[in-house]
Amino acid sequence: MNVLVTGGAGYIGSHICAQLCACGHTPVILDDFSNAKPDIPARLQQLTGQRPVVYRGDVRDAALLDHVFAAAEIGAVIHTAGKKAVGESVTDPQLYYENNVHGLLALTKAMAVHGVFTLVFSSSATVYSETNPVPYREGNAVLAGTSPYGRTKLIAEWILKDLxxxxxxxxxxxxxxxxxxxxDPSGLIGDDPAGVPNNLMPxxxxxxxxxxxxxxxxxxDYPTADGTCExxxxxxxxxxxxxIQALEYLAAHAGVLEVNLGTGQPVSVLGLIETFIKATGQPVPYRIGPRRAGDIPAYYAAVEKAKTVLGFEAACSVEQMCCDAWRFAKNSYGGI
Ligand SMILES: NC(=O)c1ccc[n+]([C@@H]2O[C@H](COP(=O)([O-])OP(=O)(O)OC[C@H]3O[C@@H](n4cnc5c(N)ncnc54)[C@H](O)[C@@H]3O)[C@@H](O)[C@H]2O)c1
Known part of the structure; x- marks a missing residue:
């Protein structure tokens, strides 16, 4: 099946493209490269032996979407394109609603016109209200969106449920x-944010x-085992x-599935740093600073639904996550 991956040159999208190839599908990438390096298609080719078809442009561009759906026989769409920095969404909410909500509307409109109705959407744990008990469980959880970014994801979920x-x-x-x-263990693709990283591992x-x-x-001084956020x-x-498991599920089921993808295991900030140091042998100088506005002490996923409904279970250890992240970083920063 040809699968359109919006944001397919990004961190998560590129890994999805690699898995699609490994499973015999053909990824078709639509990305404006606003947060992706231009050599990602070449790296994917090196990794998978398959050069992905790439459309460079904005997912809000109706004419481009029309062209993509007319040119490639798309069987399903995985929509990862969007803005993702919580802090930036607070200072520039317009950018986030424009990109994430308008992007989804343009995409689903084009899909319906071209008779494509299968969509996997990159949502986020940030749709859960922090008032929910942990682990966050699908179903009866209170959904609130903890930031403008989280609310764009929640609005997108509502739009898709209404459709x-x-x-x-x-x-x-x-x-x-x-x-x-x-x-990816190859070290060819990974998380390579432009500027100061917003996330801990990069x-x-x-x-x-x-x-x-x-x-x-x-x-x-958070109410967690070592005082740092989990x-x-x-x-x-x-x-x-x-x-891939979600695509297989959708092949047999209509309607909307909401499901967490996590490990169900909380890990603290200090725990991740210490595991990284031990697993890679690299020193990571750090100091304790004041709390950051908006940080929630601890949250993690309830994973039973993903296991029961999709057969999904995360396999990799935190050590492996650290080693793989470091392999990619070494390749990116060169000669370390
Ligand atoms: N990384 C995380 O921690 C995380 C957590 C939860 C959810 N998500 C969601 O997963 C998705 C992918 O995240 P990521 O970490 O790979 O981010 P990313 O920034 O690496 O990837 C997003 C890709 O989309 C592209 N893009 C952005 N706006 C676009 C537009 N209007 N048209 C076309 N392309 C556009 C970017 O160039 C980039 O390649 C996002 O929707 C994000 O909100 C990410």
Whole structure:
């Protein structure tokens, strides 16, 4: 099957493309490369032996979407394109609603016109209200969106639920990612953010590589075992595999599936740093700083639904996530 992967040159999208190839599917990438390096298609070719078809442009561009659906026989869409920095969404909400909500509307409009109704959507744990008990469980959870970014994801989920309620042809999987880290074991693709990283693992890697002098841990007085925030880190390759399982599920089921993709295991900020140091042998200088506004002490996924419904279970250990992230970082920063 030809699968359109919007944002397919990005961190998660590129890993999904690699898995699609491994499973005999053909990824078709639509990406504006606003947050992706131009050599990703070449790297994917090196990794998979298959040069992906790439359309460079904006997912909000109706004419481009029309062209893509007319040119390639698309069987399903995986929509990862979007903006993802929580802090930036607070200072520039317009950018986030424009990109993430308008992007989804343009895409689903084009899909319906071209008779494609199968969609896997990159949602996020940030759709859960922090008032929910942990682990966050699909079903009766309170959904609130903890930031403008989270609310764009929640609005997108509502749009997709409303579309499916209006037209029984829609088959939609809302995949609520927890904290994807790591990289393909080849070291060819990984998380390579432009500028100062917003996420912990790329920051750790840049400090380990000497690109930045030290890491600041935001607060060690939270009500957690070691006082630092706890998150549910999942290897990006496990996460990508979940998309293939979601496509298989949608081939047999109409309607909307909402499901968490995580490991169900909380890991603290200090725990991740210490595991990285032990697994890679690289020093990571860090200091404890004040709490960061908006950080929640701890959240992690309930994973039973993913296992029961999709047969999904994350396989990789935190050590493996650290080693794979570091292999990619070493390749990216060169000669370390
Ligand atoms: N990385 C995470 O921690 C995380 C967690 C939960 C959910 N998500 C969601 O997963 C998706 C992928 O995240 P990622 O970490 O791979 O981010 P990323 O920035 O690496 O990838 C997104 C890709 O989309 C492209 N893009 C952005 N806006 C576009 C537009 N309007 N048209 C076409 N292409 C566009 C970018 O160039 C980039 O290649 C996002 O929707 C994000 O919100 C990510």
């Amino acid at each position: 499916a309620a209006a037209d029984a042809r829609w088959r939609v999987a809302l995949l609520r990612y927890f904290n994807p880290i790591g990289a 920051y750790i890697c840049q400090v380990a590589a000497g690109v930045r002098p030290e890491l600041t841990v935001f607060g060690n 998150r549910d880190y999942i290897h990006v390759s496990d996460l990508a595999a979940g998309h």
